[in-house]
Amino acid sequence: MIEPLLKVNNLKKYFPIRKGVLGREHGSVKAVDDVSFYVNEGETLGIVGESGCGKSTTGRMIMRLLDPTEGSIEFEGKDLAKLSNAEMRNARREIQMVFQDPYASLNPRHSIRKILEEPLIVHGLGDAKERSRRVNELLEIVGLSSYHAKRYPHQFSGGQRQRVGIARALMTNPKLIIADEPVSALDVSIQAQVLNLMQDLQKDLKLTYIFIAHDLGVVRHISDRVGVMYLGKMVELAESEQLYNNPLHPYAKGLLSAVPVPDPDFKREQILLTGDIPSPSNPPTGCTFHTRCPFKTDICKTVVPKLVEVEKGHSVACHLYDEQFNNDI
Structure with missing residues (x-):
């Protein structure tokens, strides 16, 4: 079995909240909270979610522009989280980043x-x-x-x-390019040109991409697999068409139901996500999505769901699909 080019395990990034004259720590912002995934050589992994879900922070930690609080980032067998600054500088020959604002x-x-x-x-x-x-x-x-x-x-x-x-x-x-919302600041017609360019370069130069975006239509166009993040956690991970045709997590269903379809006769049930995103400095107990979920049960308020594979290549962190939970009720 061929090993993935990149393996991210239990990655966390907490930013301390300091108050008072002495700047004492009074809590932390959990920007990324226990995220795991892998990227195979030559594929494109899309990471989507609302603003503030931790997707850009994840990309910056892989580049070590931010140091992780916990977890490992294995690239070709080396844990980037443990490399010195000099070693990481050498490693960046193989990992590069395309930023959101091309002018800045x-x-x-x-x-x-x-x-x-x-x-x-x-x-x-x-x-x-x-x-x-x-x-x-x-x-x-x-x-x-x-x-x-x-x-x-x-x-x-x-x-x-x-x-x-x-x-x-x-x-x-480089072998791996992390593209952090590379087309979100561009006009729609220019977006298509840049996306097509990136796909052509991937074929010609055998590149691997992590494509971070909030536009689900753009991600579907370019990604082989897609991970959905919410409040610092990965809640669903699947092959692109699998996710778009059969989303399992209520949050992913809500996001996809809001994507416009260029067909006036097409009708789709709209899932409205009520309420606001909770603060990452004080996330809800249990499943972080339960405060907005229309399908929540009592266990959702207390037990954190694990990201488990419910069908081949399709993982979800939701108690509705947790076999152990379903067998107990």
Whole structure:
């Protein structure tokens, strides 16, 4: 059996809440709370959820832009959570990130050539001539031209800037790219171009993606498997078509029922999720979704459901599908 490229086990990230003159800790924000998943080489794992569910924090921990509170992040057999800063810098040759805002992630004082050469300089790859050739090559690959290298970020459109961001992520020939809402700041027509570019690059360069987004339509278009997060936890994980055709978790059902369908004759039952998302600094006991769930039972208020596989390749964290619970009642 082939081992996954990336395995995330029991990952947690708690941000301390400090109060008073002495800054004493008075609790914590549970941004990511016991999340586990794997990513196979060459596939795209989509991670979806409402704002504040912890999906971007998860991506940043895999890159070690944030240090995890607990858990392991195994990439090609190495636990990234235990690497020193110098070792992690070397590991980032194989793992790169595409950020949400292409303008904020590019230094406005640097030319595109300088921005793209920087990863090669940091990792000591090639001489000046080879770096210049690599910049020109990557600009052509992402649909720009070599003469664009002299320009600055403000001289590009949003879609072009995101292409530059993708080119920068590809400079060191990575195996895994974490795309954190890479098209949410772009117009719909440009979104399709960037998504198609990412899919073409995946085939040509044998890339593996973690694609983080809140747009379920975009995620369906690009992902092989999809994980749904709610309040720091993974509540459902399945193959893309399996999840979209047969969502099991009430939260996933609610999200999918709100996705518009381009067919005026298509009718679907709308599941309204009442109430607001609870605060991650004071999450509900038991199942964190029980305060908004139309199907909750007494056990949902006290017992935390585990993410269990209920059918081949389809896992859900819900007491409605917990065989042990169902056998007891």
